[in-house]
Amino acid sequence: MPGTYNPADVLQALPEVFLASVALIVLVLSFAAPARRGWMETLSIGGVVGTGVLLVWAAVPLFQPGGSPVSVFSGSYLVDKFAIFFKVVFLIATLLVILMSIDYLPLVGVPVGEFYAILLFSTVGMMFIASGGNLLTLYIGLETMSISIYILCGFLKRDQKSNEAALKYLLMGAFSSGVILYGISLLYGLTGALGFEEIAATLATIDLSNPALLLAMVMLTAGFGFKIAIVPFHMYLPDVYEGAPTAVTAFLAVASEAAGVAALLRVFLGAMPHIQVDWTVLFWILAALTMTIGNVVAMAQRNIKRMLAYSSIAHIGYVLIGFVAGAKLGISAVLFYVLVYAFMTAGAFAMVILLQTETVKGDLIEDFAGLGQVKPIAAAAMVIFLLSLTGIPPTAGFVGKFYLFSAAISAGYVWLTLIAVINTAISLFYYMRVAMVMYMGEAPEGLALSSSRPLHAAVAFAVLGTLGIGIFPQWFLKIAQASVFGLLP
Amino acid sequence: MSGVTLPLLTIVTFLPLAGAILLLFIRRDKEGLIRRVSLVVTGVTLLISLALPLSFDFGSAEFQFVERVSWIPTIGVSYIMGIDGISLWLVCLTALISPIAVLCSWEAITERVKEYHFFLLLMHTGMMGVFLALDFFLFYVFWEVVLVPMYFLIGIWGHPARRLYAAIKFFLYTLFGSVVMLLGILAVYFYAGAQTGTHTFDILELMKVSYPWSPSLLSFQNLVWLAFFLSFAIKVPMFPFHTWLPDAHTEAPTAGSLILAAVLLKMGTYGFVRFSLPMFPEATLYFVPFMVTLSIFAIIYGAMVCLVQQDMKRLIAFSSVSHMGFVMLGMFALNMQGLQGSILQMVNHGLSTGALFLIVGLIYDRIHSRMIADMGGLSTVMPIYGTLFAITMFSSIGLPGLNGFIGEFLILVGAFKVSWLWALFAVSGIVLGAAYMLWLFQRTMFGKVIHERNKGLPDLNLREVMTLIPLVIMFFWIGLYPAPFLKAMEPSVQKVVKRLDQARKVVEAPTPTPVARNWARDRHEE
Structure with missing residues (x-):
């Protein structure tokens, strides 16, 4: 009452x-x-x-x-x-x-x-x-x-x-x-x-x-x-x-x-479902702009935190695809992607912290140079996050993107999905540049990583989430689907 | 044997992955052990794969050894593996190439041996999976999984000059194509789901659905066909999507080139036979002129470019463009001979071009150059090498008695049945092919040893010979007794042809063209 x-x-x-x-x-x-x-x-x-x-x-x-x-x-x-x-x-x-x-x-x-x-x-x-x-x-x-x-x-x-x-x-x-x-x-x-x-x-x-x-x-x-x-x-x-x-x-x-x-x-689906037609058009344009500008500008970054900033802008663009597609499929894709995104992005930032020591700030892409040879496990973890951010299987990022795309296709937004496809290719370029630096660059003398145990645990947890959801997404997809009921008529 | 059957396909697919994980636990400085473990793993995989043709039912067109496990039921994804006459020999080819890839890297790869073999084995799993997966989601996963190790193989162990460029170019091209294919897969998924009421990525189920087609470019089936086409055409690679190939091949280490040529390119042609032809037969027929034009272009253009190459590896890379054009031409003859020849030629190209890349790799290990000008008269210094090179070259240009002849012959018959003009172009490609290969052989092997430092080159050692011998045996086997190879694929190919013949009735049904209609109306008004 x-x-x-x-x-x-x-x-x-x-x-x-x-x-x-x-x-x-x-x-x-x-x-x-x-x-x-x-x-x-x-x-x-x-x-x-x-x-x-x-x-x-x-x-x-x-x-x-x-x-x-x-x-x-x-x-x-x-x-x-x-x-x-x-x-x-x-x-x-x-x-x-x-x-x-x-x-x-x-x-x-x-x-x-x-x-x-x-x-x-x-x-x-x-x-x-x-x-x-x-x-x-x-x-x-x-x-x-x-x-x-x-x-x-x-x-x-x-x-x-x-x-x-x-x-x-x-x-x-x-x-x-x-x-x-x-x-x-x-x-x-x-x-x-x-x-x-x-x-x-x-x-x-x-x-x-x-x-x-x-x-x-x-x-x-x-x-x-x-x-x-x-x-x-x-x-x-x-x-x-x-x-x-x-x-x-x-x-x-x-x-x-x-x-x-x-x-x-909450606000748009909960309060304004009756003008969905209006805001769908608006968000269609915003989604296309957001992912494209995010990805294109990310290519030019030297600082990894800035690069990840633009990458997160791009990912919000992907999320908006699901929002535009709407319906249960689209919104559950948004939810699923948010979960996936949490693991892979947190993991990538944890890697940046891992590189920071008393002498090195570790926030430039070059600071990752040679990590693949000196610290292979850390580099492998970073590769998993990068692949997931790009959306390559068998990582969670792939399933997330797959699900978003399928929502958009099922709702008939083929052009928006095509824009997302082109963006995926663009994003590959800058994510893989980090991998390239790690494996093909020369490590500076005395490259050291943070020895923090909790930080290692955070990276491990993020890897587990990124790979786990990527290989066994069933349970998580079901939860995401169940979670949109009630929000949608 | 009754009761429990071994999941044979899962074993041959994931055994290499298990080996890769095992490698992670070996210390990185124990390089010998790492090499031996990789060789054993790939060797055992090969032995197990031999059980596939041995227990394969040659008379059946259906998928065999099928395994089915539910994976992501929420969106209709299952783990389904199966093999039929089309994929059988490609799987065997993959299994055969992998131990050779390990062997040919034995001395050539000295840096980061552990990662190298890890990526090789990982890629092995991906390639097997591509040919065996019968669920689109699973197929796509394997399809993409192959890209990552290849990217690193080219980028880390490639030729230092331009490896980064080649690696990212390879990755970008193929990824772009793949994601567009993903949209095609989703379109099929939703369409079939709406028709049948159950959403599934099960390829066998999706094949039962017929997709709407009309003679307009923008009809559903044509668009989906184009989405698949982009991905496969980049992979094959078809003209004009081939530009990544010479770079990737030239910069990749020998094993990388070997796998790229022998298996990765086949993923594209396999995709056409497996998906485009039987799933979208009307669209396939609609695009025949387009595909044949591109193929003929590739055959002739590839061969012409070969004639001017200075770099032996680049020459062989371009010869791949030409040969794969052949495979595509045979396929789009869309009759028994053409398709059988096309599939057989996929295997043949894998064997002979793979061998050619090995041969370039062997000489590169000795003189550290791939330039034709740096060679010359080598057969007097290295007679075993010269002999093996000669056999391989003859296989590649299709000398009777060797494997290439059978495939090319069938393709020509298939093409001729449709149009003598196609056959004419194809024959000119063969002639050009013989020209550049013989010329290459002549410039590198015959005559006097022009460079002083080449005089003391050691001939092949036992390990090196062993990398080529299995391939040479296969050249002769397929060349002299191709019956089992053709027989195994016959029922499956027949099924595809039948499906296409049904579609032909739809496509060639006399639909009144606008002109005809007008004419009829005018007549009526009179």
């Missing part, structure tokens, strides 16, 4: 409450016992894993036949399969980032406790986005996430680029939040509702040719476009990726992008 409040409803948000509490404890520890680095690390990992357990526990009844989604707090908070799916992706990403950070933070001189606390807060924000049942919950989740990330980007206080990244991201982020709010207010003005279902219900009854509605749609597209870096709203992204501490970049590339996609799906 909307409008009633039941104290037990809080239990539905137990995973978020739990993770936020852990974050607070870490924050307290960071000034109460700043020397206890190990505690904070263990606590953060434990918090993420514990939240995962709680989520799975909540998910089991949902994924049973007949399990129905729960909506609490007057419909502003939803617990459905879609939310669970994205939350698991966020947690996987957060876990990988924490593992990468454990020895990286002391190396670059970042205060540990605050970092983990803010990272976890950001994750909580993402989880709220995934569960958002109305525009305000979603917006608050988005801001919680973004503001935390602005801080994380600037954690290298003495580093000019890090400062630049933080400021640029803050300004752009604030601007895009404003644009989103403007879109929200227009929608509210037109429909008098904030909940996605109510908005959709009202839109079914009113005149859809109202220009204000179109304006609202464009505003929301632009706002979310900034958040997930759709061309032409992507300009800030490479600078931010380059300047931010690499672990944060990984977090941005994986978790924050996934959260942006979740928000996009």
Whole structure:
């Protein structure tokens, strides 16, 4: 019953409450016992894993036949399969980032406790986005996430680029939040509702040719476009990726992008299915632009973080193909791709961190030179990530792309798929250049890798995910397919 | 034997992969051990593959030794392997070439031996899989898996001058073609799914569906045919998609060239016979003039380019373009003789061009040059080498008694049955082929030894002879007694021809052309 409040409803948000509490404890520890680095690390990992357990526990009844989604707090908070799916992706990403950070933070001189606390807060924000049942919950989740990330980007206080990244991201982020709010207010003005279902219900009854509605749609597209870096709203992204501490970049590339996609799906599919015709055309163009510009510019990069930044722009372009294709097939392809993308991109960034030591910054493509001869296992892991990013079997990236393409073909978007095919060939060129440097370049004297165990574990986990989902995708595809039900009519 | 049957096809496909994984656990400085393990693995694979023709039912057109396991049921993907008369000899060829590839790298490859053999074995698995897979998803996986090791083989162990360029060019060309084919596969998948109600990538199921065709370029079947065509034509390579080939061949190490010529190019022609012809027969007939034109162009153009090459390896690479044009011409005669000759010629080309690349590799190991000008009169210094080269050359130009003759003869008969003009062009290709090969042989082998430093060249040792002997035996076997080879493929080929003959009725059905209609209407109005 909307409008009633039941104290037990809080239990539905137990995973978020739990993770936020852990974050607070870490924050307290960071000034109460700043020397206890190990505690904070263990606590953060434990918090993420514990939240995962709680989520799975909540998910089991949902994924049973007949399990129905729960909506609490007057419909502003939803617990459905879609939310669970994205939350698991966020947690996987957060876990990988924490593992990468454990020895990286002391190396670059970042205060540990605050970092983990803010990272976890950001994750909580993402989880709220995934569960958002109305525009305000979603917006608050988005801001919680973004503001935390602005801080994380600037954690290298003495580093000019890090400062630049933080400021640029803050300004752009604030601007895009404003644009989103403007879109929200227009929608509210037109429909008098904030909940996605109510908005959709009202839109079914009113005149859809109202220009204000179109304006609202464009505003929301632009706002979310900034958040997930759709061309032409992507300009800030490479600078931010380059300047931010690499672990944060990984977090941005994986978790924050996934959260942006979740928000996009919730708002456009949940609230505006009636004007799908309009935004499909818009996103068709944006998808083509995003993947093409992302890939073409990536070819020219020397810095691997910038290259991966453009590559992540390109991948958002691929994701949009599934969004444009729509229907259950298209949206489940988006979900599946987001999961796959998390593993391979996190893995690639973990490799960049692996290369960073006290003497070498390791963020140029040349820094990978000779890795294939000196550190064959590390190089092999990187090759797997690169092949997966290109979309070559038997990696997860292939299955993801395959699934996206099949959704697009089945919906009849042959031209868009052809553009994606050409882009795949372009992307091969720059991904393989890294492989080429690793295997065909000469290693500098005394090339050393980080000896961090947790980092190695992160790489191993990412390899496992990339190959595992690539060879046995059945289970994951099924979960992704199941997770779109409820979101789509 | 009753009850449990061995998954023979899975074994021959994945045994090399198991070997590759085993290599990872050997220390990298134990190069001898790595080589021996690779040789044993490929050798055992060859022995097991011999069981395939021995227990193959020669009278059946159906797929045999079929294995079927569910893989990704959500989207209708299964692990299906099977073999028929078309793939049988290509599988055997692959199995035969791999140990030779290991053997010919024995002394030539001294750097990063472990990775090298790892990639060789990985590629072996991919190639076997391509010929055996009966599920489009699985097929595509194997198809792409082949690319990566080849890329590294060319890029790392290739000739230093332009290896990076050649490697990426190879990868880009073939990947682009493959992904377009993937779109074709998806189109077929969805169309057939809508027709039959079950979405599946099972090739045998998809072959039962007939795809809509009309004499317009943009009809469904024609478009899908073109998507497949792009991928296969790049792989074959057909003119004008061949430009990656000379670069890749020239820069690749000997084993790379060997595998490229013997097996990888066959993946393209195999794709045409396996998929394009029986699945899209109407489109195949529609594109016959187009394909034959390209093939004839390739035959003559390839041969002409050979005549001006200074580089022996590049010459043989271009001769591949010409020979593969032959294979395509025979195939698109679309009759029994043409198709049988085409498939046999795939094997023949694999054997003889593979052997030619080995021969270039042997001389390159000695004089570190591939330039024809750096050779001359070598047969007096290296008589065994000269003899083997001569036999191989004769096989390549189709001397009666050797394998090339049988294939070319059948192709000519097939082509002649359709049009004497095609046969005429093909014959001119043979004449040109004889010209450049004999001329090459003359310039490198006969006459006086022109270079002082070539006088002390050692002849082939036992290992080197052993790399060529199996191929030479095959030359004679196929040349003198081709019956078992042709007999095994006959039922399967017959099935394809039958399907095409059915389609011919549709394509050649008297449809009123616009002109005819107008004429009829005018008559009516009178």
